Each structure stands twice: as C-alpha cells, then as structure tokens.
Amino acid sequence: xxxLEAASARVVARWTRLYTAGLxxxxxxRRREEIGADVHGQLDDARSRRERPAVTAAAMMSRLAxxxxxxLSWRHEVGRxxxxxxxxxxxxxxxxxxxxxxxxSLQGISGQQRSLTRSIACLWLAALAISLLITxxxxxxxxxxxxxxxxxx
Amino acid sequence: xxxxxxxxxxxxxxxxxxxxxxxxxxxxxxxxFAMARQIRDANSARQLTAHGTLxxxxxxxxxxxxxxxxxxxxxxAEAERRPRRRLYRVTPSGERAVLRSTGQRxxxxxxxxxxxxxxxx
Numbered sequence: 711x712x713x714l715e716a717a718s719a720r721v722v723a724r725w726t727r728l729y730t731a732g733l734x735x736x737x738x739x740r741r742r743e744e745i746g747a748d749v750h751g752q753l754d755d756a757r758s759r760r761e762r763p764a765v766t767a768a769a770m771m772s773r774l775a776x777x778x779x780x781x782l783s784w785r786h787e788v789g790r791x792x793x794x795x796x797x798x799x800x801x802x803x804x805x806x807x808x809x810x811x812x813x814x815s816l817q818g819i820s821g822q823q824r825s826l827t828r829s830i831a832c833l834w835l836a837a838l839a840i841s842l843l844i845t846x847x848x849x850x851x852x853x854x855x856x857x858x859x860x861x862x863x
Numbered sequence: 864x865x866x867x868x869x870x871x872x873x874x875x876x877x878x879x880x881x882x883x884x885x886x887x888x889x890x891x892x893x894x895x896f897a898m899a900r901q902i903r904d905a906n907s908a909r910q911l912t913a914h915g916t917l918x919x920x921x922x923x924x925x926x927x928x929x930x931x932x933x934x935x936x937x938x939x940a941e942a943e944r945r946p947r948r949r950l951y952r953v954t955p956s957g958e959r960a961v962l963r964s965t966g967q968r969x970x971x972x973x974x975x976x977x978x979x980x981x982x983x984x
Binding site for chain 1: 894895896897899900910911912913914915916917918919922945946947948949
C-alpha cells in the first residue's frame with residue numbers, strides 16, 4: 711500500500727469514526743468494521759487490477775464524498791432514539807433536586823422534631839434512588855427502534 | 864416524499880439483483896465492497912457506489928426483511944489477514960420484491976430467470 715492509499719484509507723476511517731461517535735456500541739462498531747472491510751477489499755481489488763495508487767485513492771475519496779450526506783442522514787436516523795433516551799435520562803437527573811426540595815418543604819410544614827441532618831440525608835438518598843430508577847428505566851423504554859418509514863411487501 | 868408500498872429505489876433494486884446474481888454464481892453471501900463492485904460491473908459504471916449510499920440502503924433493506932446479514936466466521940479473515948466481513952443474503956421476500964419491481968418498471972409481468980442488470984440513476 712502506498713502512502714497515498716494509506717492516507718485515503720485513514721481519512722475514510724476517521725470520517726467513519728466521526729459520524730458514528732456517540733452511537734450505541736453495537737451499531738457504531740458494526741458500521742466501522744463494515745467500512746474497514748470495504749476499504750480493505752477495495753485496496754485488494756485495486757492491487758489485483760494493478761490500478762494506479764492515485765486512482766485508487768481518488769476513488770476512495772470520491773466514495774466518501776458522494777456518500778457523506780447519506781452517512782449523516784443514517785446517523786440522524788439511528789442516533790435519534792439514543793439521544794432521546796439520553797435527554798430523558800438527563801431530565802430525570804434534573805428532577806432529583808426537585809424531589810429533595812419538595813420533601814424538605816413538606817418536612818418543614820409538618821414541623822416534626824427530628825434531627826435535621828439525618829432527615830435530609832435520608833430524603834436525599836430516597837430522591838437519589840428514585841432518580842436512578844427513572845434514569846435506568848427511561849432509556850430502556852425509549853430506545854426501541856423506530857418503525858420503518860418505507861413499506862415493503 | 865414517501866414511496867408507494869413495494870416500490871424499490873434503483874439502488875435497492877440493484878443490490879437485490881446483484882445479490883441474486885452473486886448467489887447464482889456460487890457466492891452464498893456478499894459484503895459491501897463485493898456489492899459495490901457487482902453494481903459497477905453490471906451497469907458498466909465508472910465509479911463504485913458511495914459508502915454512505917450503499918450501507919444506508921443495505922440497512923434499509925435488512926430492516927425491511929429483504930436481506931439478512933451475519934458476520935463471517937473469523938477463520939477465513941484470520942487466514943487471509945483481513946478484517947472480517949458482514950455477509951448479506953437476499954431473502955425469499957427480497958427475491959419476490961425485485962422480480963415484482965423489475966416487472967413494474969418494464970411494464971410487463973416478471974419472469975423468473977429474467978436478466979436483472981439494472982441501470983442506476
């Protein structure tokens with residue numbers, strides 16, 4: 711492999727790493743491995759046909775450039791459920807201080823004579839447990855694959 | 864713009880037709896680059912199908928049940944010192960879909976064994 715071919719292969723690999731970053735590991739790794747095998751196959755094929763390295767490198771960059779829009783739209787489609795789940799998880803964490811404040815307000819209203827420190831610690835732990843539960847449950851519920859847009863027989 | 868039910872895009876039709884032709888030639892499954900090469904050769908095109916276009920279409924066809932895929936055994940990849948390949952196969956639904964689509968485009972009833980060389984837009 712010449713430096714030109716190697717550089718093109720590196721650009722394709724970096725682009726693939728970039729647009730798959732942040733996706734669920736199985737989806738991300740599958741796409742990266744598939745592109746890796748594709749690039750290897752293209753280089754192998756070019757070698758067997760004695761193609762000029764500059765032509766192979768240009769063909770590889772052309773494939774990247776022509777498909778970049780589809781790469782991004784694919785990423786948008788497969789990444790949406792995951793980002794929704796992350797957003798809902800963050801929202802659940804955001805609720806956590808709300809639980810604490812609400813619980814403390816209720817305690818203040820009731821006027822009970824318990825140790826303030828111990829009560830706050832208990833309430834904080836309870837609120838943390840609820841938040842963790844919500845954080846664990848929401849992604850599992852929202853990360854289902856969306857139904858296919860196209861209708862095939 | 865939404866597609867009509869059962870309608871295949873040219874790239875999807877080319878992939879399914881190419882997969883059928885490769886299977887007929889004795890290749891039990893195909894991977895991405897083999898399909899890009901098959902489409903280029905079948906259409907006498909100068910360029911290989913772009914990565915993004917190809918793999919997005921493969922994912923769409925798999926989701927629709929017209930293709931199945933699995934990783935190849937690690938043995939051949941290790942022996943040939945290359946990355947392992949994701950191998951795709953056309954399902955019976957995929958075969959029916961491409962024959963129906965070819966028939967629709969030609970304006971005639973599909974015939975089994977019909978030449979499936981397809982032009983790409």
